[in-house]
Amino acid sequence: MEIIIDAVRTLGYSVYTRTKLRYWEYLNHGLYIHLTVTFYVFSLLFLSWNNATSSTKILFAMFGLASFAFYMFFTVDLHKILKDQNIKPVFDKLDISRYIVSLCSWFFLILFGISFTYGKRFEVMGNRIDLVSYPVILFFIAFFLIAFITYLSVTHKGFEEIIRKNIWSELSYVSAFIAFLLVYLIYSSLNTYIQRFPYHDFFFIGYFLVLVIEIASIRTLGMESKYKKRGEEDIVHLLNFHAHNFLRTDYLEDLWEKTLDRYVHEDEVTGIRFDPSGRRFDLEKVDEPTRLKIAVAILLGMHKLRDVEKIAIMKKSIEETKEGIADILKEKVLMLPEDLRCEFDESVYYPILYEKVVNNLLKQLKAFIPFSEQEKIFERLKRRDELFKRIGFEVEEIRIKEGTKFSRDEFLKLFRFYLESLEEKFPFRRFLMYELVREEIKKELEPYDISVSDLLDIVPTGLEEMDEIMAGGLSKGSSTLLIAEETKTKHKVLLSFIEQGLKESNNVIYATSRHPFQELIGELRVDFKELKNFAIIDLYENIHSEERVYELVEKEHRIIVPLNKILFQRSIVKTIKSQPKEVPKIVVIDVYDDFSRYYSPEEILELLQKQIEGLKRWNCTSVIALDPYSYLIRKKGVEEVKKNFDNVMILSGDDKDASVFIEKLYHGTPSKHIICLQ
Numbered sequence: 203m204e205i206i207i208d209a210v211r212t213l214g215y216s217v218y219t220r221t222k223l224r225y226w227e228y229l230n231h232g233l234y235i236h237l238t239v240t241f242y243v244f245s246l247l248f249l250s251w252n253n254a255t256s257s258t259k260i261l262f263a264m265f266g267l268a269s270f271a272f273y274m275f276f277t278v279d280l281h282k283i284l285k286d287q288n289i290k291p292v293f294d295k296l297d298i299s300r301y302i303v304s305l306c307s308w309f310f311l312i313l314f315g316i317s318f319t320y321g322k323r324f325e326v327m328g329n330r331i332d333l334v335s336y337p338v339i340l341f342f343i344a345f346f347l348i349a350f351i352t353y354l355s356v357t358h359k360g361f362e363e364i365i366r367k368n369i370w371s372e373l374s375y376v377s378a379f380i381a382f383l384l385v386y387l388i389y390s391s392l393n394t395y396i397q398r399f400p401y402h403d404f405f406f407i408g409y410f411l412v413l414v415i416e417i418a419s420i421r422t423l424g425m426e427s428k429y430k431k432r433g434e435e436d437i438v439h440l441l442n443f444h445a446h447n448f449l450r451t452d453y454l455e456d457l458w459e460k461t462l463d464r465y466v467h468e469d470e471v472t473g474i475r476f477d478p479s480g481r482r483f484d485l486e487k488v489d490e491p492t493r494l495k496i497a498v499a500i501l502l503g504m505h506k507l508r509d510v511e512k513i514a515i516m517k518k519s520i521e522e523t524k525e526g527i528a529d530i531l532k533e534k535v536l537m538l539p540e541d542l543r544c545e546f547d548e549s550v551y552y553p554i555l556y557e558k559v560v561n562n563l564l565k566q567l568k569a570f571i572p573f574s575e576q577e578k579i580f581e582r583l584k585r586r587d588e589l590f591k592r593i594g595f596e597v598e599e600i601r602i603k604e605g606t607k608f609s610r611d612e613f614l615k616l617f618r619f620y621l622e623s624l625e626e627k628f629p630f631r632r633f634l635m636y637e638l639v640r641e642e643i644k645k646e647l648e649p650y651d652i653s654v655s656d657l658l659d660i661v662p663t664g665l666e667e668m669d670e671i672m673a674g675g676l677s678k679g680s681s682t683l684l685i686a687e688e689t690k691t692k693h694k695v696l697l698s699f700i701e702q703g704l705k706e707s708n709n710v711i712y713a714t715s716r717h718p719f720q721e722l723i724g725e726l727r728v729d730f731k732e733l734k735n736f737a738i739i740d741l742y743e744n745i746h747s748e749e750r751v752y753e754l755v756e757k758e759h760r761i762i763v764p765l766n767k768i769l770f771q772r773s774i775v776k777t778i779k780s781q782p783k784e785v786p787k788i789v790v791i792d793v794y795d796d797f798s799r800y801y802s803p804e805e806i807l808e809l810l811q812k813q814i815e816g817l818k819r820w821n822c823t824s825v826i827a828l829d830p831y832s833y834l835i836r837k838k839g840v841e842e843v844k845k846n847f848d849n850v851m852i853l854s855g856d857d858k859d860a861s862v863f864i865e866k867l868y869h870g871t872p873s874k875h876i877i878c879l880q
Contacts, residue, residue, distance in 0.1 A: 276374040
């Protein structure tokens with residue numbers, strides 16, 4: 203009984219629970235059926251003991267020994283696998299007690315069930331069936347032998363290097379076969395008496411089921427992976443192909459969970475899953491960049507698992523796996539996050555991406571710039587940069603010579619040079635070309651973390667309705683006047699501009715006297731875990747709270763400033779100059795309405811003019827908000843204020859009725875002057 207308990211608990215709770223392969227699940231079911239038929243025979247033997255001859259009783263004893271040997275060898279085989287897989291089973295006394303009670307209960311249920319059927323008839327279509335008397339039993343014996351030989355020849359096929367054949371597996375099958383033959387001999391010797399138990403032939407059917415389950419379990423390991431052929435075409439199929447070679451799926455589960463924690467948002471987790479029993483990853487319900495991140499992270503992580511050679515058949519080295527990933531993804535390797543991208547040579551894939559995007563642009567611009575002109579553009583560009591000499595124009599497409607490499611910075615530089623050349627040849631206003639180029643960049647390059655502002659001298663506002671009309675956003679280094687009353691929509695517009703700047707890793711400075719620091723940080727934390735490039739010049743604290751300050755107070759992400767124009771100007775300069783001049787910066791200022799209450803219009807206008815000039819010199823794209831009824835505008839006149847800015851916009855209404863009127867735009871005339879904000 204103890205050997206049986208050890209076999210059941212080891213198989214069910216140590217092997218299957220940890221690996222979750224169907225192979226062990228099948229064996230678990232097969233073991234329970236085997237236990238049932240063994241208990242069935244023991245029950246028959248118990249009830250038939252007084253009617254048995256001495257030779258039959260010897261067969262009884264031999265059957266008991268053969269059954270004991272089977273469970274012992276089976277258990278030793280399992281323990282050897284556990285040891286090789288570094289699985290240490292731990293069970294408490296409650297588990298052992300539960301198994302003892304369950305198995306004893308099952309034995310007595312079978313015993314009493316058989317005793318209640320004594321003398322009854324079991325007929326099929328009016329005929330009494332006795333398998334011992336029919337030649338069909340020879341089929342069972344032959345099938346058993348074939349299954350036995352097959353098991354010994356293909357056991358653990360696909361995992362031979364991990365689960366090597368051993369003597370215990372063979373001995374367990376030999377002992378099971380002997381037990382089978384002994385039961386046949388016992389039934390033959392007790393033929394007349396045994397027929398009084400109508401269901402005694404179920405023993406043979408039970409053994410037959412055990413053999414079928416054994417064969418099915420082997421097939422789950424030995425069959426060729428269905429992902430092998432398609433693995434070369436799709437990254438997820440490549441992942442599933444490698445996962446199919448893993449014996450310890452609990453390792454894959456751990457790798458899966460760590461990858462999700464690192465690369466996947468919580469709302470996306472519900473759409474994807476990992477099936478341990480099938481060793482299959484389902485990633486179809488996430489976007490492409492996320493799917494690539496997960497697949498590549500797990501593929502590379504498989505090779506880095508400890509003792510991987512003991513738990514999987516890694517038919518390829520990590521370098522070969524990287525080559526397989528690169529062959530499938532090509533330029534999409536550049537979509538991967540930096541920690542995964544560094545595993546590949548990025549400079550190989552930027553030329554592929556450049557060729558793909560430029561060829562798409564050629565088709566988009568065909569109606570405006572013919573291919574003959576495009577060819578001349580690339581000929582002239584060869585004099586501008588040596589890398590253009592490796593780009594040829596062939597049959598209405600560019601072709602980059604094989605083996606060409608260039609970095610991300612070189613990619614951006616070459617793309618900008620090309621766009622500048624297009625501006626010279628574009629027959630209409632460049633605003634229209636910007637709209638075409640912007641859409642192409644957004645569609646093709648945003649997944650690679652390349653934004654419109656990286657390639658065009660444009661800073662997006664973050665409001666899609668405005669960016670579409672303004673060919674992508676505001677011109678870099680320009681100053682914008684936003685005339686707006688204090689509404690939720692005004693705050694939304696300014697906050698969108700700030701958030702877009704942070705998304706594009708720009709340095710953002712927000713000077714405000716209208717909103718508390720804690721509120722702003724709370725709103726930004728919804729989308730940003732870190733705010734490394736963000737600083738608030740806080741005048742709200744001094745104006746709207748009792749805690750007055752009389753000098754600059756510096757804190758994390760924040761400088762508290764009194765309502766003093768000199769200190770305010772100093773805080774702006776200090777914050778801007780903390781960054782190199784060549785680094786693009788975004789500055790949003792919403793304080794002049796409060797300043798105009800305490801200073802003369804002349805002083806405020808002078809401060810405004812000096813700041814706009816200084817912001818341009820320091821590579822800042824600025825947005826300054828003024829209330830249409832502010833003291834400055836009423837005293838100096840709106841036109842006097844507007845002439846200092848490159849862009850002028852007027853925001854009216856609130857919430858669903860809000861709209862922006864574009865009065866002036868530095869880099870051209872928009873296709874629409876009035877934009878409704880939804």
